[in-house]
Amino acid sequence: MDPKARKTALRGIVYGLYVVGTTGEQGPNAFAANWLTQVSFEPPRVALAAKKGSRAEGEIAASGVFSVNFLPTGAKEFAQTFFGPVHEEEGKLGGYPFRLGVTGCPIFEDAVSYIECRVVERLDVGDHVLYVGEVVDAGVHREGVETLTLRETGFYYGG
Numbered sequence: 284m285d286p287k288a289r290k291t292a293l294r295g296i297v298y299g300l301y302v303v304g305t306t307g308e309q310g311p312n313a314f315a316a317n318w319l320t321q322v323s324f325e326p327p328r329v330a331l332a333a334k335k336g337s338r339a340e341g342e343i344a345a346s347g348v349f350s351v352n353f354l355p356t357g358a359k360e361f362a363q364t365f366f367g368p369v370h371e372e373e374g375k376l377g378g379y380p381f382r383l384g385v386t387g388c389p390i391f392e393d394a395v396s397y398i399e400c401r402v403v404e405r406l407d408v409g410d411h412v413l414y415v416g417e418v419v420d421a422g423v424h425r426e427g428v429e430t431l432t433l434r435e436t437g438f439y440y441g442g
């Protein structure tokens with residue numbers, strides 16, 4: 284296989300870019316992820332690939348829950364903040380205000396909408412772990428706002 288072709292082809296997959304919330308012993312946490320898709324209508328389920336051994340991956344494994352915050356188009360800086368470690372301070376994570384949802388995971392005020400999930404399957408797929416989550420709650424903060432895509436940010440994660 285030509286590694287360059289593989290990279291180019293795989294980068295043709297079209298993604299959103301989301302802020303995934305987790306909860307753990309160190310308190311609420313969040314990271315930016317694009318490897319997320321819906322996989323079932325009924326029951327409503329999504330699949331998320333989380334980097335093996337990352338703080339957030341350990342938290343999802345231990346707690347069995349995660350949230351997904353859908354960011355508005357243009358919110359590149361918001362997403363970028365969550366590529367690295369973030370800290371909680373005065374009701375904010377990485378400087379962005381949040382509350383805790385029914386799962387205890389952070390829900391960001393500035394998100395367009397969100398879902399909260401309970402893990403129903405965990406699959407070791409390589410350097411990431413695939414979590415299938417059942418959607419147990421959802422909310423919309425702003426109707427009719429387009430959500431952030433990976434392509435518009437110019438970032439890549441894949442290949």
Ligand SMILES: Cc1cc2nc3c(=O)[nH]c(=O)nc-3n(C[C@H](O)[C@H](O)[C@H](O)COP(=O)(O)O)c2cc1C
Binds near residue numbers: 333439
């Ligand atoms: C554009 C982009 C997309 C990313 N998508 C994912 C993802 O889908 N899943 C994931 O676990 N990490 C993803 N990451 C990495 C996380 O945002 C975060 O940096 C990482 O989970 C932290 O791992 P660490 O604890 O090893 O530093 C992405 C990073 C970038 C720059």
